[in-house]
Amino acid sequence: xxxxxxxxxxxxxxxxxxxxxxxxxxxxxxxxxxxxxxxxxxxxxxxxxxxxxxxxxxxxxxxxxxxxxxxxxxxxxxxxxxxxxxxxxxxxxxxxxxxxxxxxxxxxxxxxxx
Amino acid sequence: xxxxxxxxxxxxxxxxxxxxxxxxxxxxxxxxxxxxxxxxxxxxxxxxxxxxxxxxxxxxxxxxxxxxxxxxxxxxxxxxxxxxxxxxxxxxxxxxxxxxxxxxxxxxxxx
Numbered sequence: 001x002x003x004x005x006x007x008x009x010x011x012x013x014x015x016x017x018x019x020x021x022x023x024x025x026x027x028x029x030x031x032x033x034x035x036x037x038x039x040x041x042x043x044x045x046x047x048x049x050x051x052x053x054x055x056x057x058x059x060x061x062x063x064x065x066x067x068x069x070x071x072x073x074x075x076x077x078x079x080x081x082x083x084x085x086x087x088x089x090x091x092x093x094x095x096x097x098x099x100x101x102x103x104x105x106x107x108x109x110x111x112x113x114x
Numbered sequence: 115x116x117x118x119x120x121x122x123x124x125x126x127x128x129x130x131x132x133x134x135x136x137x138x139x140x141x142x143x144x145x146x147x148x149x150x151x152x153x154x155x156x157x158x159x160x161x162x163x164x165x166x167x168x169x170x171x172x173x174x175x176x177x178x179x180x181x182x183x184x185x186x187x188x189x190x191x192x193x194x195x196x197x198x199x200x201x202x203x204x205x206x207x208x209x210x211x212x213x214x215x216x217x218x219x220x221x222x223x224x225x
Binding site: 002 | 148150154156158159160199201217
């Protein structure tokens with residue numbers, strides 16, 4: 001139990017559609033990072049939000065966007081879905097003011113694009 | 115951020131000690147080495163972190179030599195439930211806990 005919850009756990013979309021994934025951070029954590037994990041690969045960093053501002057982005061196109069809310073919950077939005085977007089999407093929260101290297105991950109949202 | 119290299123897979127038997135080595139030749143002065151464990155269809159879980167020498171907690175030990183160009187995660191007396199993918203990450207205080215995962219090491223523990 002990490003205290004990080006993600007929804008939905010599974011969803012199926014078709015090419016061209018849009019999707020919103022949600023994450024509730026662990027209490028007291030002010031930073032949230034999103035990762036994409038394709039089958040058989042390691043998690044790939046999408047972006048991070050700190051105090052409601054994007055604070056770094058990996059090699060993902062602009063159709064991947066996010067939001068962080070004042071209560072530190074977060075959303076990941078993906079527009080114009082492509083087949084290659086099928087993956088497990090992981091949210092991780094941390095307390096940036098205390099560096100421990102420990103990210104607290106949720107169980108992920110499994111997205112299938114048909 | 116440090117690029118890390120690990121073996122793709124390892125096999126072991128229950129009760130054995132397992133050592134997984136990670137290479138990180140370009141590690142920066144402020145980078146720490148952090149290891150995560152991931153089971154199928156779950157998010158990664160923090161195992162241990164260190165800067166140099168040896169760190170031990172209730173589940174693992176981490177050995178980092180003086181030159182810090184490599185590190186070794188040691189799992190004592192593994193069980194079947196330790197079958198998972200293990201990731202070695204480099205990162206530091208300066209990057210707000212942004213971590214970049216490689217492909218990891220798939221550890222397969224046999225009875």
